[in-house]
Amino acid sequence: MRRAWPPLALLAAMIGIWELIVRAAHVPDYLFPTPSAVASSLAGDSGLLGRATLVTVREIVIGYLFAVAVALLIAVLLHFSAALRRALLPILVISQTVPTVLLAPILAILLGYGIEPKLVVVAVVCFFPIVVNAVDGLGSADPELVRMMRTLHGGRLAIFRRVELPGALPAIFSGARIAATYAAVGAVFGEWAGSSSGLGFVILQAQPALETARIAAAVLILSALALCLYALVSLAERLLIPWQPEAHHA
Amino acid sequence: MESIVKTDAGPLCESGVGVDADGVVRVLGGKRVLDGVDLQVSARGRVGIVGRSGAGKSTLLSLVAGLDDPDGGAVSVGGETSPAGRLARCALMPQRDCLLPWRSALDNAALALENVGMPRGQARRRARPLFARLGLAGSEQLRPAKLSGGMRQRVAFLRTLLADKPVLLLDEPFGALDAITRAELQECSPTRSRLSRARCCWSPTTSRRHCSSASACSCWRPVASLPTSTWTLPVTHHGAEL
Numbered sequence: 001m002r003r004a005w006p007p008l009a010l011l012a013a014m015i016g017i018w019e020l021i022v023r024a025a026h027v028p029d030y031l032f033p034t035p036s037a038v039a040s041s042l043a044g045d046s047g048l049l050g051r052a053t054l055v056t057v058r059e060i061v062i063g064y065l066f067a068v069a070v071a072l073l074i075a076v077l078l079h080f081s082a083a084l085r086r087a088l089l090p091i092l093v094i095s096q097t098v099p100t101v102l103l104a105p106i107l108a109i110l111l112g113y114g115i116e117p118k119l120v121v122v123a124v125v126c127f128f129p130i131v132v133n134a135v136d137g138l139g140s141a142d143p144e145l146v147r148m149m150r151t152l153h154g155g156r157l158a159i160f161r162r163v164e165l166p167g168a169l170p171a172i173f174s175g176a177r178i179a180a181t182y183a184a185v186g187a188v189f190g191e192w193a194g195s196s197s198g199l200g201f202v203i204l205q206a207q208p209a210l211e212t213a214r215i216a217a218a219v220l221i222l223s224a225l226a227l228c229l230y231a232l233v234s235l236a237e238r239l240l241i242p243w244q245p246e247a248h249h250a
Numbered sequence: 251m252e253s254i255v256k257t258d259a260g261p262l263c264e265s266g267v268g269v270d271a272d273g274v275v276r277v278l279g280g281k282r283v284l285d286g287v288d289l290q291v292s293a294r295g296r297v298g299i300v301g302r303s304g305a306g307k308s309t310l311l312s313l314v315a316g317l318d319d320p321d322g323g324a325v326s327v328g329g330e331t332s333p334a335g336r337l338a339r340c341a342l343m344p345q346r347d348c349l350l351p352w353r354s355a356l357d358n359a360a361l362a363l364e365n366v367g368m369p370r371g372q373a374r375r376r377a378r379p380l381f382a383r384l385g386l387a388g389s390e391q392l393r394p395a396k397l398s399g400g401m402r403q404r405v406a407f408l409r410t411l412l413a414d415k416p417v418l419l420l421d422e423p424f425g426a427l428d429a430i431t432r433a434e435l436q437e438c439s440p441t442r443s444r445l446s447r448a449r450c451c452w453s454p455t456t457s458r459r460h461c462s463s464a465s466a467c468s469c470w471r472p473v474a475s476l477p478t479s480t481w482t483l484p485v486t487h488h489g490a491e492l
Contacts (some may be wrong), residue, residue, distance in 0.1 A: 147317050148348040151341055152362035152413045162361065166352040243351045243393050 033213035038220065041213040048202065049214075053221055055198040059115060059187040060225060063122025067179060071127040072172070075134035079164070085135070096128050100186065104193035118190030118198075125186035126179035130172065137171025138164050170244060173237040180233045184226040267328035267339060267416040268293045269314055275322030276309050283309050286323065293328075293416075308345060311419045315342040327417055341413035345421045347406040349394040355405045356381070356390040362413035380408050 015035045022034045029037045042049065074092075078085045100121060107117040141164045149159045191200025199218045206214040238244075269291040276284040283306045291297045299307050312318050313325050316336030327336045341362075349358045356374055357364075359381070363373035381387050384404045394402055407423055 142348075144344060144346060145348055145350065147312070148342075148344055149361075149365070150317060150337060151315055152409065153338075153365040154361075155365070158365045162353075162364070163350065166350070241352075243395065245395075 030210040030212050033216050037213040038216045041211075041217040042220070045214055045217065049199075049217060049221060052197060052199045052202045052218070053225070056184070056187050056191070056200065056222070057225060059118040059122060059190065059198065060183045060229065062115070063119040063186065064126055064180065064183045064229065066119055067123040067126035067183075068130060068176060070123060071130035071175070071179075072134060074127075075131050075138060075172075078131070078135050079138040079160075089135070092128065092131060095124075100125050100189050101192075104189045107190070108194035113194045113196065117193065118187055118195070121190035121193075122183050122186035125182045125189070129178040129182075130175040133171045133175030133178075134168060137168030140171070141167045169237075169241050173233065173241070176233050177230060177237070180229040181226050183229055184222045188222065268295065269417060270326045271310070271314065271323070272325070273323035274310070274313060274320045274325060276306070276313060276318070277321045278309065284313075284320075308421050311342060311421050314417075315340040315419055317342070339415055340417040340419055341410045341415040342419040343406055343410040343421060343423050347394075347402040349397075349402055349405060349409075351394050354391050354393055355386065355397060355401070358394065358405050359408040359412060361409055377408065377412055380412075384408060 019035045022032055033041075074088075078088060103124065104117065104121050107120050111117040111120065138160075141159075145163050145167070146159055148154075149163055154162070187198065188200035188203070191198040192204060195201045199222055202218045203215050206212075206218070269289070271287055271289040274284050274287040274289075275282060287306075287310065289297075289310075299310065301307050309318075313320050314327060314336065316327070316333040316338075319333055324331055325336065327339045330336055330339060349355075350361070353361070356377055357370070360368075360370075360373035360377040363376060364370060368376075378390060381390055384407070386401060386404055386408075389397060389401060394405070397405065403424060407420075410418065410420070
C-alpha cells in the first residue's frame with residue numbers, strides 16, 4: 001500500500017491545481033468542468049451513471065473473457081502448427097491495421113443493436129496483444145528444459161503441459177494486462193456505433209447538451225473500470241504464477 | 251582425434267543394454283567437436299569420461315541419449331540405433347539441474363512418472379520415500395528457488411533415477427557443488443540403496459572413484475582402471491525397491 005501513496009498524492013495535487021486554474025480563469029463548466037462539478041455530476045446523476053456502468057461492465061467483462069479464450073485457443077493452434085503460424089499470423093497483423101472505430105458500425109449493422117456487436121468490438125480490440133504474447137511465450141521455452149523432458153519419457157503433449165504452458169504464463173499475462181486497458185475503450189466504440197445504454201451512450205447524449213461534467217464523470221468511471229480490470233488480471237497473475245519473483249509485479 | 255576406447259566394465263547382463271559408439275562424428279558450428287570416437291560400454295558397466303572443458307563430453311552424452319544424431323558414425327544403446335530408441339533407454343541428468351521452477355521438489359522428482367501417465371498422487375507416493383534417503387526430507391514441498399544448489403542437484407538426480415531407464419547418463423552431476431557437499435552426496439549414495447534398475451551408468455566426471463573405468467575425452471584413451479566402488483546399481487524389478 002505504501003507504493004500507492006506517491007501517485008495518489010500527485011493525482012490529488014493535479015486535481016487541486018486543475019480546480020484552482022479553472023475557477024481562477026472563470027471557465028464555464030460546459031467548456032471545461034472543475035473537478036468539483038464532475039464530482040457533483042457523479043453524485044447527482046448516480047442513478048443514470050450507475051445503470052450505464054452496469055451495461056458497460058457487462059460488455060467489458062464478457063467481451064474480455066471472450067477475447068482471452070479465443071486468443072489462447074488461436075495461440076495454442078499457432079504454437080503447434082508452423083504452417084498455420086506462417087499463414088495466419090500475417091493476417092492477424094493486417095487485421096489490426098483496420099481501425100476498430102470503423103469496424104464497429106459494420107458490426108452494428110451485421111449483429112444489431114444488442115450486446116453482441118459490443119462484445120465483438122471489445123474482443124477484437126483485446127485479443128491481439130494476448131495472441132502475440134502467448135505465441136511468443138509458448139515458443140520461448142528453455143530448450144534445455146525441453147531436452148530434459150525428452151529424456152524423461154516426455155512426449156509433445158507432456159512438454160506442452162508441463163514446460164511450455166507454465167513457462168508462457170508470464171508472457172500471456174503481460175498480453176492480458178495490456179488488453180485489459182483496451183477493453184473499456186472497445187466497449188465505448190461499440191456503444192457509439194449504435195446503442196441505447198451504457199457509458200458510451202451517456203457520453204454521446206451528453207455531448208450535444210453540453211453536459212461536459214457528465215461526460216467527464218463517465219470518462220472517469222470508464223478509466224476506473226479499466227483500472228479495476230487491470231488490477232483483477234494482475235491479481236490472477238499473482239495467484240497463478242506463485243513462483244514468479246515479487247519484484248516483477250508492477 | 252583417432253581413438254578407441256574399450257572397457258570391460260562388468261559382465262553383460264541379461265538385457266544386454268550396453269552403449270556402443272562407432273566412429274562418432276559431431277560437427278557444431280563448423281567445428282568437429284567429436285571426430286571419430288569409438289567407445290563400448292557393456293551392460294552393467296560404469297564408465298567415467300574425463301576431459302578438458304569443451305572436449306565434447308556433454309556432446310557425446312546427448313548423442314548417446316538420443317537427443318541428437320551424430321553427423322557421422324553410429325551410436326547404439328542396447329542395439330537400438332534410432333534416436334527414439336536411444337531416448338527410451340537413456341536417462342540423462344543434465345549439467346544444469348533444469349528443475350521446473352513451477353513445480354515443488356517432489357513434483358520435479360516425480361516428473362518422469364507423470365510423463366508416462368501415472369496419476370500425480372501415485373507418482374508423489376513413489377517419489378516421497380526417496381527424499382529422506384538423499385537427505386532431502388522436509389523439502390518436498392519447496393519450489394526450486396527455495397532450495398540450495400546441492401539440494402537442487404539431488405532432486406535432479408532423483409528425477410533421473412525415477413525415469414527408471416536401463417542407462418544412466420550423468421553429466422557432471424555434482425560438478426556445481428563444493429567439495430564437502432559432493433563428498434556427502436557421494437556417500438549418501440542412492441546407488442547403495444537400490445534406487446534404480448540402471449545397468450549402465452556413464453558419467454563424464456571427475457569422481458573417478460565411482461567408475462569402474464575412466465576415459466580421457468581429450469585423447470580418448472583409457473586413463474586408468476578404477477575399482478568398482480559404491481556405484482552398484484543392481485538390477486531390480488521395475489519399481490520393486492521404491
